Amino acid sequence: MKSDLRAGNAPASDAETAFRHKSRSTKALMELSGLLRAPQRIPTLVFKLATDELRTGVEQHHLYSYVNTTLSSMDTLRSVVGWIFAAQGGDGGIAAYYSLLRGYSESYPEVTGYIIPTLYDYACETGDERGRRSAESAVRWLISLQMPSGAFPGGLHGVEAQASVFNTGQILQGLTRAHAETGDANILRSATAVGDWLGILQKPDGSWSGQGAYQGVAHTYYSMVSWALALLAEKSGSDRYGVAADRNIDWVLRHFQPGGWIDGINLQGHPSYLHFIAYVIQGTLECGILRRRGDAIQAAADSAWVLLRRFETHKFLFGTYEAGFKGGLRFSCLTGNAQMSCIWLRLFQVTGELRFLNAALKMNEMLKRQVRSRGRAGVAGGVAGSYPIWGPYQPLRYISWGCKFFADALLLEQRFMREVGASECA
Amino acid sequence: MRVVVLSSSPYSETSCATAAHLARLGFVPQGVLTLPSWDRRTLIRKLGQWGVGESLRYARVKLAPGKGGSPLGVRNLHLEKYLRHDRGVFRNIREVGEIHGFPVVTCRDQNSPGALAQLKQWAPDVAVFTGGNILREPLLKIPRLGVLNSHLALLPEIRGMSSPEWSLLCGVPLGITVHFMDGGIDTGPTLLRQEFRCDEKCDSFAELRNRMIAEGIKLLGEVVSGLDRGTLSAIPQASRNEDHQYFVMHDALKAEALRRWKKIQWAAATGKSDG
Numbered sequence: 001m002k003s004d005l006r007a008g009n010a011p012a013s014d015a016e017t018a019f020r021h022k023s024r025s026t027k028a029l030m031e032l033s034g035l036l037r038a039p040q041r042i043p044t045l046v047f048k049l050a051t052d053e054l055r056t057g058v059e060q061h062h063l064y065s066y067v068n069t070t071l072s073s074m075d076t077l078r079s080v081v082g083w084i085f086a087a088q089g090g091d092g093g094i095a096a097y098y099s100l101l102r103g104y105s106e107s108y109p110e111v112t113g114y115i116i117p118t119l120y121d122y123a124c125e126t127g128d129e130r131g132r133r134s135a136e137s138a139v140r141w142l143i144s145l146q147m148p149s150g151a152f153p154g155g156l157h158g159v160e161a162q163a164s165v166f167n168t169g170q171i172l173q174g175l176t177r178a179h180a181e182t183g184d185a186n187i188l189r190s191a192t193a194v195g196d197w198l199g200i201l202q203k204p205d206g207s208w209s210g211q212g213a214y215q216g217v218a219h220t221y222y223s224m225v226s227w228a229l230a231l232l233a234e235k236s237g238s239d240r241y242g243v244a245a246d247r248n249i250d251w252v253l254r255h256f257q258p259g260g261w262i263d264g265i266n267l268q269g270h271p272s273y274l275h276f277i278a279y280v281i282q283g284t285l286e287c288g289i290l291r292r293r294g295d296a297i298q299a300a301a302d303s304a305w306v307l308l309r310r311f312e313t314h315k316f317l318f319g320t321y322e323a324g325f326k327g328g329l330r331f332s333c334l335t336g337n338a339q340m341s342c343i344w345l346r347l348f349q350v351t352g353e354l355r356f357l358n359a360a361l362k363m364n365e366m367l368k369r370q371v372r373s374r375g376r377a378g379v380a381g382g383v384a385g386s387y388p389i390w391g392p393y394q395p396l397r398y399i400s401w402g403c404k405f406f407a408d409a410l411l412l413e414q415r416f417m418r419e420v421g422a423s424e425c426a
Numbered sequence: 427m428r429v430v431v432l433s434s435s436p437y438s439e440t441s442c443a444t445a446a447h448l449a450r451l452g453f454v455p456q457g458v459l460t461l462p463s464w465d466r467r468t469l470i471r472k473l474g475q476w477g478v479g480e481s482l483r484y485a486r487v488k489l490a491p492g493k494g495g496s497p498l499g500v501r502n503l504h505l506e507k508y509l510r511h512d513r514g515v516f517r518n519i520r521e522v523g524e525i526h527g528f529p530v531v532t533c534r535d536q537n538s539p540g541a542l543a544q545l546k547q548w549a550p551d552v553a554v555f556t557g558g559n560i561l562r563e564p565l566l567k568i569p570r571l572g573v574l575n576s577h578l579a580l581l582p583e584i585r586g587m588s589s590p591e592w593s594l595l596c597g598v599p600l601g602i603t604v605h606f607m608d609g610g611i612d613t614g615p616t617l618l619r620q621e622f623r624c625d626e627k628c629d630s631f632a633e634l635r636n637r638m639i640a641e642g643i644k645l646l647g648e649v650v651s652g653l654d655r656g657t658l659s660a661i662p663q664a665s666r667n668e669d670h671q672y673f674v675m676h677d678a679l680k681a682e683a684l685r686r687w688k689k690i691q692w693a694a695a696t697g698k699s700d701g
Contacts, residue, residue: 312674354592354595354596355672355673357679358675358676358679361678362674362676365676417678420679421685
C-alpha cells in the first residue's frame with residue numbers, strides 16, 4: 001500500500017515543505033500522546049524495541065539466507081491472517097495499521113479492497129470460511145463508500161475524502177475477485193464504474209497525473225492499477241479496460257532502464273522504498289501475464305533478477321534503493337521483501353527458473369522470523385513496517401498491507417512447493 | 427612444479443588431505459597459507475554450510491576421536507586414505523608440514539599485503555585453493571599458471587553454491603570440475619571435467635559431498651601432474667556471460683533434491699525406473 005493520504009496535490013513548494021515538517025512533528029507528538037492514553041502498551045513497545053536492538057546487534061544480516069527455521073509456513077500463515085481478522089471492524093473495514101503508540105488506526109479502504117483476494121485465497125487453501133466471510137463483509141463496506149463518479153476516497157476512512165486513482169485501482173482488485181467468487185451483479189456494476197472512472201482520467205500517454213494522482217504527477221507504480229484493469233477486462237469480458245491497462249503498461253515500460261532500475265516512481269519527500277519498486281515490478285508482471293505481454297514479463301523479470309542477485313549475495317535487501325540499485329538505507333522494508341517474494345514465486349511459475357523459488361523460500365524464512373505468533377492483538381501475527389521496528393518505513397507500526405503481501409507469499413509458497421514435489425524434473 | 431596450498435583452517439581435513447596427497451605424488455608444497463582456526467567468517471560459513479548439529483558433531487569428532495566419526499577422529503571418512511601416515515592420521519596442516527617438510531603460515535586474510543608477500547616469496551607455479559577468502563586479482567596473478575579449484579559440479583552448467591544439490595534439481599549430471607580461478611564465481615578456464623558416479627549406497631548430501639570432495643582431491647592430483655608433464659591445457663568456459671551462478675539452497679528444495687537423488691540411486695541399484 002502506498003499511503004496515498006493526500007491525493008491530487010501539486011509538487012511541494014518551500015512553504016509546503018515547511019508545513020509538512022511541522023505537520024510531521026505534530027503527528028509524532030500525537031502518536032506519542034497515544035501512550036499516555038493507553039500506558040498498557042508500554043511493555044509491548046519496550047519489549048519490541050529491546051528485542052530488535054538485541055537481534056540487530058547479535059544477528060548479522062548475512063545470516064538470513066542460512067537460517068534453518070523451524071517455523072511452519074502454514075502456522076505463520078494462520079497467524080498473519082489472524083492479524084487481519086483482528087484488524088477488521090464490525091462494519092467490514094480493515095485498519096491500516098496497529099501502532100505501538102496509538103493502537104489500531106481507522107479503517108483503510110484501499111487495503112480493505114486489495115486484501116480481499118488474499119482472504120479468498122486463504123479460505124480456499126485452508127478451508128477456513130472466516131476468510132470468505134471477512135472478504136464479503138469488506139466488500140459490503142467498500143460499496144457503501146463508493147462515490148457517484150465510481151471512484152473511492154483515498155486515505156483513512158473519515159480522514160480524507162478526495163478520490164484517488166491509485167487507491168481506487170487497488171480496491172478494484174478486490175471487487176473483481178469478489179464478483180468472480182460470488183457472481184453478484186452489484187459488485188460487477190461497482191467494478192465497471194471504477195474501470196470507467198479510471199478510463200476517463202487516463203492521460204493520452206497512458207499515465208494518470210493531475211486530478212486523482214498522488215502529488216498530482218504520474219507514477220510508474222500505478223502499474224498496479226493496470227493489473228486491476230486487466231483483471232476487470234478478463235472478468236467482465238470488456239476489452240476497453242484491457243486496452244487502458246496496455247496503454248499504461250506501455251508508458252511504464254518506457255521507464256525501465258537497461259540495468260533493471262525503474263524511473264518514474266516520482267514520490268517527492270519519500271525515498272524509493274523497496275515497497276514502491278516492488279509495486280512497479282509486480283503490477284507490470286501481473287498485467288503482463290494477464291495481457292500475454294512478453295515485453296512486460298521480461299522487463300519485470302530483469303528487474304526482479306537484479307534484486308534476487310542483491311538478496312543472494314548481500315543476504316538481505318535494502319529498505320530503499322537509489323537509482324541503478326546503487327545502495328540505499330540499511331534496514332528491511334518487510335512489505336517490500338514480501339512483495340519480492342510474491343514476484344519471485346510468480347516468476348518461478350512463469351519461467352520454471354528454480355532460483356526464483358529458492359530466493360522466495362529464503363525470503364519467507366526471514367519474514368517468518370519477524371512474526372510473533374503470540375502476544376497482544378495488533379502485535380501477534382503482525383508484519384512490522386520496518387525491521388528494526390524503528391526503521392524509517394512506517395516506524396513502530398504493524399501494517400495491514402505487510403500482512404497481506406506476506407500472506408500472499410506464503411499462499412504461493414504452499415501452492416508451488418506442492419507442484420515442485422509433484423513434478424519429476426524442473 | 428612449485429605448488430602452494432591455500433587453506434581455510436589449520437584443521438581443514440580437505441586441506442590436510444590435499445597437501446598430503448600432492449606431497450606423495452612428488453609435489454611437496456612450497457608452503458601452506460592458512461586462515462586461523464578461529465576465523466569468524468569461516469565459522470559463520472561452516473555453520474551455514476553444515477548447520478548447528480553437524481558443526482557440533484565435527485567439534486565432537488575433533489575433541490573426542492572415536493565418537494561419531496572414525497576411531498581416528500576423521501569427520502570425512504573418505505579422506506582417511508589421504509590422511510593416514512605411519513604414525514596415525516594427520517590432525518592439522520602443521521603435522522602434514524612437519525612430516526613432509528614444508529612451512530605453514532597463518533594469515534587473517536589471504537589477500538592481505540603480508541600474505542601476498544609470502545606467496546611471492548614462494549613463487550609458485552600453481553596454487554591449490556582448498557578454502558578461505560574470496561580471492562582477489564592480485565593474489566590470482568601470483569602463481570605462474572594460476573590458482574586451481576575443485577568445484578563439485580560440471581562447469582559451466584552449475585556455478586556457485588550448493589552445486590551437487592542444484593545439479594540434481596536441474597537435471598544436470600553430478601560431476602567435478604577442476605579449473606583455474608578468475609575474478610568471477612567459478613568462471614575460470616577448466617582443466618578437467620568429470621561426471622561423478624556413486625556405486626555405493628549414499629543417502630545424505632553430507633555423505634555425497636564427502637565422497638565428491640575425496641574424488642576432487644584425486645582429480646587435483648591428476649591435474650597438477652598433467653600440468654607438470656605439459657599434457658593438460660586450460661579451456662575457456664563456454665557461455666561465460668550467461669548467468670549460471672547458483673546460490674545456497676533452501677532446505678525445502680534440498681529435501682526435494684535428496685528425494686530425486688535417492689530415486690536415481692534406487693533406479694541404478696535395481697536397473698529399473700518407477701516411472
